[in-house]
Amino acid sequence: MKNKIKNSIPYFSVLFLFVLALACKKDYNYEPPKPPQAGQTNTLEASPTLIAPKDVNHSYWNTANYYKVVAENMSTGTLYTDGWLNMTGTFDGLSDFNEGNNPNLVLKAAYDQENLYILAEWRDTTVNLSQGSWLFFGPSDPKKGDNADNWTSQRNADHIAFAFDVDGNASGAAGTFASVGCQASCHGTGPSANMQPLAGKVDIWDWNMATSVPMNYVHDKISTASGFSDDAGTPVAVRNAKILSDPSRSGPAYESDSSNQYYTNPFGQKVLLNKAFYILNKTDMVGNAADGRAIFEDPDKCFSCHGAGGTGGSDDLPVNGIAQNKKSRLALMTRMDNVPDMTPYWSPLSASQKDDVIAYLRGLSGVPGYYLQVPSGSCSDITTMSNITPINIDNAMDEDKNRHGTYKVLIIRKLKTNNADDVQFDLTKSREYKFGVALMDNDGKNHIGSKVITLTFK
Ligand code: HEC
Structure with a gap:
């Protein structure tokens, strides 16, 4: 009897392994439910x-x-x-x-x-x-x-x-x-x-x-x-116009001031607004663009190096890019003060003439048409x-x-x-x-x- 049991152990073991193998095989084939798949809907x-x-x-x-x-x-x-x-x-x-x-x-x-x-x-x-x-x-x-x-x-x-x-x-x-x-x-x-x-x-x-x-x-x-x-x-x-009842031709009322335009958005993120396109921290736009144009487009002045409308001229020195708006008025002035080639043309201008020229330069780059607020x-x-x-x-x-x-x-x-x-x-x-x-x-x-x-x- 003892022997019989002993002899049958391999038999049971084989059966056990077989059942286990089946179970394992089943386990191996088991696929968990798929996450919901994106489907196209009619509404x-x-x-x-x-x-x-x-x-x-x-x-x-x-x-x-x-x-x-x-x-x-x-x-x-x-x-x-x-x-x-x-x-x-x-x-x-x-x-x-x-x-x-x-x-x-x-x-x-x-x-x-x-x-x-x-x-x-x-x-x-x-x-x-x-x-x-x-x-x-x-x-x-x-x-x-x-x-x-x-x-x-x-x-x-x-x-x-x-x-x-x-x-x-x-x-x-x-x-x-x-x-x-x-x-x-x-x-x-x-x-x-x-x-x-x-x-x-x-x-x-x-x-x-x-x-x-x-x-x-x-x-x-x-x-x-x-x-x-x-x-x-x-x-x-808000429309950035000098005269709100003449919103398309009266010209810009504001430009960005010299600060960085940091803003904390409704998601709590601190973002920096690009001045080339957006005005958040504003200051009055000063200067008369028409008078600035008369100075700039004089064939013997700015025009001679930067070309008509600041498009670059023969020296390929464009000053009409929208990225010029990234510079504050003060930064633009400082830059122009420090280009030696420009001294004979820029330095003799009065403070108000310099503002006029910058108003014109802004008009070449394009002043943002709206200012932003919270x-x-x-x-x-x-x-x-x-x-x-x-x-x-x-x-x-x-x-x-x-x-x-x-x-x-x-x-x-x-x-x-x-x-x-x-x-x-x-x-x-x-x-x-x-x-x-x-x-x-x-x-x-x-x-x-x-x-x-x-x-x-x-
Ligand atoms: C003799 C040639 C010459 C004349 C005339 C001249 N410029 Fe310039 N200007 C330059 C040069 C050179 C630079 C430097 C460009 C550079 O470094 O990329 C420059 C730079 C500038 C910049 C800065 C551009 C930038 O992106 O940093 C502005 C704005 C500018 N000029 C405006 C003027 C205005 C306005 C006048 C007329 C009052 C004028 N320039 C007259 C040669 C001239």
């Missing part, structure tokens, strides 16, 4: 999340569902009023936007207890980050007959903009917002062609590379039958993060230097702001909201996009 789905995805590169977005926007022409062939020149880079819509290449706009969304998060990605291979910059005797606009003498407003920015129906009753000539989206409210005929609905209120979120993104905000605006304006509170940008009230409801750091871009006028690839933009807004000029995402009342989305490339009027999409809170 923009916002999924609930506990971890706030407050960054464009947050891992949350890797597995989030996405909505592909089929962009169409929304507003084309529009020009600005007198004095605003070369600002319509999306004039012909799809064939102009991103040099005619599909922007492939993709949207993702999420929400937590407090906020809605929208991630937008699209292709636009040149960054445009100025808007209505002041140029003195700048280029004329091939699309317009405007005289380009003296100060004109030029250059434009890239935007993405969203439109929501505030009270669910916005409508225009083409129908209700619920049925035809922005087309009803913003792009009908007659009075509503003016970005205005005939009835109701449309909440406009305008992400603007020149006037909101540097401060990590999105313009929060409202459009009604009586007008299109900023929400209540302090807006993030927004407050209903104007400050929407914040943003993106993959662009304008601090690294020195010359957005130089196509080789401002090339990138894809915009990645995160937009964050409270679900409920309780401000009368905002759409409220009250999930106890509705889980579906209609919206429109617009893209602009170097433009602020003409745009492509989609007139009506549904945002669904899962």
Whole structure:
């Protein structure tokens, strides 16, 4: 008996090993459940999340569902009023936007207890980050007959903009917002062609590379039958014009002062704003550019070395680059005081003549068209993060230097702001909201996009 057991040990052992092997084999084949895969959806789905995805590169977005926007022409062939020149880079819509290449706009969304998060990605291979910059005797606009003498407003920015129906009753000539989206409210005929609905209120979120993104905000605006304006509170940008009732030709009121433009954004990050494009710490723009021009363009003076309009001349010494704005007035003066070749031309000038010459030099580089400020009230409801750091871009006028690839933009807004000029995402009342989305490339009027999409809170 003892022997029998002893003899059967190998048998049991083999059986045991066999079963173990089976079990192991099974274990080996076992595949844990896959993390959810990003899938394409028919509406923009916002999924609930506990971890706030407050960054464009947050891992949350890797597995989030996405909505592909089929962009169409929304507003084309529009020009600005007198004095605003070369600002319509999306004039012909799809064939102009991103040099005619599909922007492939993709949207993702999420929400937590407090906020809605929208991630937008699209292709636009040149960054445009100025808007209505002041140029003195700048280029004329091939699309317009405007005289380009003296100060004109030029250059434009890239935007993405969203439109929501505030009270669910916005409508225009083409129908209700619920049925035809922005087309009803913003792009009908007659009075509503003016970005205005005939009835109701449309909440406009305008992400603007020149006037909101540097401060990590999105313009929060409202459009009604009586007008299109900023929400209540302090807006993030103000037109930098000497005479606000003459915003396109009166010339700049301010330039950056000599301090570094440090700013702590709403995410608590300390950023340095590039003076070539942005004015935050401002000082009065002094000097008369016309008088400065008379001195500079005298064939025996500055012109003789720097060429007409400071474009470089035969010595290839350009002084019209936008990066000249990085230097404060004092720094520019000190620099000119210290170029020995220039002494016979620069030193004899009086203090006010030097200011005149600098006003003209600013007009060659292009003075930022807006100054920035920290927004407050209903104007400050929407914040943003993106993959662009304008601090690294020195010359957005130089196509080789401002090339990138894809915009990645995160937009964050409270679900409920309780401000009368905002759409409220009250999930106890509705889980579906209609919206429109617009893209602009170097433009602020003409745009492509989609007139009506549904945002669904899962
Ligand atoms: C004789 C030739 C000559 C004349 C005339 C001249 N410059 Fe210059 N300028 C120079 C040279 C050389 C430099 C130094 C360029 C460098 O180092 O890159 C310079 C530098 C400058 C700079 C600084 C550029 C920079 O980026 O640092 C400015 C601005 C400027 N000149 C403006 C003027 C103005 C305004 C006048 C007329 C009052 C003038 N220049 C007349 C030769 C001249």
